Amino acid sequence: xxxxxxxxxxxxxxxxxxxxxxxxxxxxxxxxxxxxxxxxxxxxxxxxxxxxxxxxxxxxxxxxxxxxxxxxxxxxxxxxxxxxxxxxxxxxxxxxxxxxxxxxxxxxxxxxxxxxxxxxxxxxxxxxxxxxxxxxxx
Numbered sequence: 001x002x003x004x005x006x007x008x009x010x011x012x013x014x015x016x017x018x019x020x021x022x023x024x025x026x027x028x029x030x031x032x033x034x035x036x037x038x039x040x041x042x043x044x045x046x047x048x049x050x051x052x053x054x055x056x057x058x059x060x061x062x063x064x065x066x067x068x069x070x071x072x073x074x075x076x077x078x079x080x081x082x083x084x085x086x087x088x089x090x091x092x093x094x095x096x097x098x099x100x101x102x103x104x105x106x107x108x109x110x111x112x113x114x115x116x117x118x119x120x121x122x123x124x125x126x127x128x129x130x131x132x133x134x135x136x137x138x
């Protein structure tokens with residue numbers, strides 16, 4: 001699987017699971033408002049969410065996207081929380097479903113988790129071994 005196929009897989013399964021920790025408590029939750037911008041994975045969330053609080057303490061996370069056969073990708077890396085207006089508007093336009101949760105992209109409640117992946121792996125159902133995926137244009 002190459003990077004473009006990985007992006008199509010994410011679109012196909014739609015929901016990924018985001019794992020974060022504060023060093024003591026781990027949280028895993030489904031996330032759907034994601035999009036790739038350049039080599040970063042952007043995801044919409046609420047400013048006062050547990051995941052944002054955890055990322056402020058431990059700024060690293062992992063997403064997992066899995067289909068019904070068990071084929072899955074894991075995307076891990078450092079994260080920041082962005083309130084940048086241009087990024088918020090870009091993601092809001094890229095993922096129209098966000099209008100349901102954030103009618104106004106300028107809302108201070110709406111923030112973006114920005115991940116710069118440093119470990120992307122895929123596992124198919126045939127060999128049960130992870131294969132590394134490289135982000136193109138790095």
